[in-house]
Amino acid sequence: MDMKVFLLLSLIGLASCDLPFLRTCMDAEDTNTKTLPTLCSNYKNIEYIYSEIAALKNENKALRASLAEQTNKFQNVTTLDNNKVAFSASITEGADVFTGPRTDSSPSVLIFNHVFTNIGNAYSNQTGIFTTPVKGVYQFTFMTFGNNTNTSGAILMKNGLHQVSTWESQGPDYSDTTSNTVILQLNQNDTVNMILWQGGKIHTSVFSGFLLFTV
Incomplete structure (x- = not known):
């Protein structure tokens, strides 16, 4: 397996753990190789994707709550109509x-x-x-x-x-x-x-x- 691919997969697996050394990696500079900066850049992208997913989950939760509220209002209106x-x-x-x-x-x-x-x-x-x-x-x-x-x-x-x-x-x-x-x-x-x-x-x-x- 290509070393870059291996390191990237390892980094993705560790991203959810939020280990301190990975965060240190994000600020690290390696003048001899481009591997570490590239991995750190990928980590930043992954962290951004995770934050977007979390935001979408919260938005979805809010939409579900709004839909439930509107459904309840509709049912109440229907009930009132049946009571006339x-x-x-x-x-x-x-x-x-x-x-x-x-x-x-x-x-x-x-x-x-x-x-x-x-x-x-x-x-x-x-x-x-x-x-x-x-x-x-x-x-x-x-x-x-x-x-x-x-x-x-x-x-x-x-x-x-x-x-x-x-x-x-x-x-x-x-x-x-x-x-x-x-x-x-x-x-x-x-x-x-x-x-x-x-x-x-x-x-x-x-x-x-x-x-x-x-x-």
Whole structure:
């Protein structure tokens, strides 16, 4: 092996040890041979490269920390967006349209097709079903309007189970209005919807709900 190559490899191996005599070498002068100054020059280059690598490592560490911070902020923004849930819809747009009366063969789910607000897009005006986007406590309010020829009112269902309802029987007055409010703790993907009473008939009614807070 060439002596210069051997000395250079030895110097590289010792560079990480930072031995005192190597640092002395950097200031040494040899008037008889160029080998020592050349090796010392190479050592300086290696030391410079090491310092650059250390600087790059520190820069990389800082970039990783910044990326982690930005990722966390993005996740927080996404979470805040998921926490914005509110909807309100009416069952008809016209003033002369009635729903019902419900029979065994007719659909029971009330579809509030005219949407006023649907922040979070959790309510479907195609199915009439609200699907919980995030676990939390929600408030629901509904109002039904009917006439005196049939019973009126509606039932609020959670995952197909009766929660609260309103009901008004036939009477001498021309029309009847009923309303109710409930606060429910729901899991993600729970469903909430309204159904009509058997034989019930309603007019321009409203169904609304919103997230109070997550749990």
